Amino acid sequence: MLKVENITKKYGENVAVNNLSFTVDAGEIFGLLGENGAGKTTTFRIIMGLIDANEGKVTLDGKKIDYSETDNIGFVTEERSLLTKLTVQEQIEFYGTLKGLDKDTIDKRLDYWLEKFEITSYKNRKIKELSKGNQQKIQFISAIINEPKLLILDEPFTGLDPINVKLMKDAIYYLKEKGCSIIFSSHQMEYIEDFCEKLILLVKGNTILDGKLDDIKENYAKKNIMIKGEDIDISAIKKLKGVISVEKTRGELEVKIANKEVAPKVFNIIKNSNITKYDVVSPSLNEIFIASVGGIHE
Ligand code: ATP
Secondary structure, three states: OEEEEEEEEEEOOEEEEEEEEEEEOOOOEEEEEEOOOOOHHHHHHHHOOOOOOOEEEEEEOOEEOOHHHHOOEEEEOOOOOOOOOOEHHHHHHHHHHHOOOOHHHHHHHHHHHHHHOOOHHHOOOEHHHOOHHHHHHHHHHHHHOOOOOEEEEEOOOOOOOHHHHHHHHHHHHHHHHOOOEEEEEOOOHHHHHHHOOEEEEEEOOEEEEEEEHHHHHHHOOOEEEEEEEEOOOHHHHHHOOOEEEEEEEOOEEEEEEOOHHHHHHHHHHHOOOEEEEEEEEOOOHHHHHHHHHHHHHO
């Protein structure tokens, strides 16, 4: 289990991360979100022991993360750090050996992952000859060849087409099942919604949202009502107190409301129309993200 306790990092007067705490259990995928400059990379660097926090501590299975523990952490970022003149096999052997694995183990695991990613024929090709997406897969294999306890994924899907996103997702779920603790960071909220049971939203280093994804969505006051039907009195809905907006999207009416108490009032207006759908739903994580971050900027 990764435990981050009250970490604060300052660069001069600038507080990059302010009193941040969270835990990631074995087999859990945790989302760390935030707009550019929110403090995500700083947090990753502290976790990996690359920089020190001014305050707080980070432990992995109870041990402070020092040089020996960093071998148990895998890191995938969108900036590629591959040795492009090496072949795929040479590259993975290089990283695997650095992490203390013998060549046989490395080769067995490499074959397994090349097969999973459907790129077995690239084993002896130079990295620089590979497409961006395939380089990303090799980067991923480098990060997990030592079967780390903790895997940090920073925009791992960059450059991947939908089929390869699916392969990568399957690989991440496989590692989760094996008990790896996973931190996932992406600006694409649909991935976070897909993957993460728990998350934190950072705004300028401060924790703005924190908890289980379902709870965050449930507790978010604003709701959306999706309505399908004919003869709906849109202007009457718009006039209701607590109605934020009414929009038509893909043949449905989307009514954004300030809280769930407004929903019966909307229903009252449409109940005599010819309705085939009336659904009160929580907004998407993307909407919550934008509203939460926007509120801080105002
Ligand atoms: P992005 O999504 O753009 O990668 P981020 O959430 O990873 O952003 P960080 O890189 O952690 O954000 O930056 C957090 C804050 O710390 C920013 O204000 C940034 O300017 C500052 N910062 C980061 N690294 C340094 C550094 N080495 N020296 C001074 N300030 C820094």
